[in-house]
Amino acid sequence: MKRLGPVYTLAAGAVMAVVLGTVSATTSPTTQNVNAQDDTAATVAEATSQATPTPAAVRTAKPTPAKADYAGRVTGNGGLIAVSVRNGKAVAYFCDGRIEAWLKGKAADGKVTLSGRNNASITARLGGGKAAGTLAFGGRKWTFDAPVVKKPSGLYRASAVVRGANVRAGWIYLDDGTRVGLTVVNDEVADVAIPEPGQNAVVDGVEVDPQDVDEFIEGF
Numbered sequence: 001m002k003r004l005g006p007v008y009t010l011a012a013g014a015v016m017a018v019v020l021g022t023v024s025a026t027t028s029p030t031t032q033n034v035n036a037q038d039d040t041a042a043t044v045a046e047a048t049s050q051a052t053p054t055p056a057a058v059r060t061a062k063p064t065p066a067k068a069d070y071a072g073r074v075t076g077n078g079g080l081i082a083v084s085v086r087n088g089k090a091v092a093y094f095c096d097g098r099i100e101a102w103l104k105g106k107a108a109d110g111k112v113t114l115s116g117r118n119n120a121s122i123t124a125r126l127g128g129g130k131a132a133g134t135l136a137f138g139g140r141k142w143t144f145d146a147p148v149v150k151k152p153s154g155l156y157r158a159s160a161v162v163r164g165a166n167v168r169a170g171w172i173y174l175d176d177g178t179r180v181g182l183t184v185v186n187d188e189v190a191d192v193a194i195p196e197p198g199q200n201a202v203v204d205g206v207e208v209d210p211q212d213v214d215e216f217i218e219g220f
Contacts, residue, residue: 062110062127064088069154069213070131071172072146080172080180081144082155083112083124083131084213090114091213091220092122093155093170094135098189100170100182101137102157104220149175152197156210157220158183162203171210173197 064085071082079096090112092103103122105114112131114122124133130147158169162185171181171194183192183203192203200207 064107064110064126068126069149069151070126070146071149071154071174072130072144074135074142074144077142080174080178081122081135081146082172083114083122083146084155084217085112085126086213086217089217091155091217092116093157093172094120094122094137095170095172095180095182097180097182099138100184102170102220149173151212155213157216158201158208158210159216160203160206160208162206162208165204167203167208169201169203169208169210171195171201 066085066087068085069082070084071080073079074081074094074096077096079094079099081092081094083090083092085107088107090105090107092105092112092114094101094103101116101118101120103114103116103120105112105122107126110127111125112122112133118138120135120137122133122135124131124144124146130145132145133143135142135144153173153175156171156173158167160167165186167183167185167190169181169183169192171179173179179194181194183190183201185203190203192201195201195210200209202208
């Protein structure tokens with residue numbers, strides 16, 4: 001029995017060596033497989049990069065003022081024009097003291113586009129402290145440059161019923177004191193004096209209150 005002891009010890013040692021060897025082989029990192037995965041990821045990334053085109057440059061919209069008032073002279077006509085912008089909506093008025101045109105439309109991408117009765121239209125760029133563009137009306141076209149103006153200059157409108165008659169009036173005031181306007185009573189031009197800035201017009205003995213753009217644009 002004593003002589004068998006070393007045999008058992010060697011056998012146990014051999015078994016232990018085999019077990020340790022197996023454990024070592026199992027826990028050793030598989031460097032080759034890891035590298036293969038890295039190579040695969042790189043290949044996929046490269047293929048994705050080639051397959052996905054670089055997005056084209058996105059066109060940047062030109063700034064449009066949320067609120068602005070412009071007024072100036074119509075070149076070659078002698079009349080005045082006023083354009084006002086409020087949160088994407090635009091209104092305009094052209095008048096030379098004999099004829100007039102009211103227009104409405106939108107303001108976006110740094111310009112205004114408006115239309116009115118009798119095929120009246122306005123297209124103008126907004127920038128550099130002015131509205132510059134073209135007015136078409138009555139089969140003719142004119143250009144204009146209308147700088148930014150501040151109250152009391154700018155556009156005013158009146159709409160009322162006076163002694164049973166429908167009254168509509170429009171006035172434009174420039175910073176240099178120039179002014180123009182027209183009052184229409186039952187669709188006929190009436191002889192009504194242009195009021196001083198901040199004062200009421202008098203139609204058939206009745207005072208009519210001129211409204212600024214903020215007061216009438218929503219219902220226009």
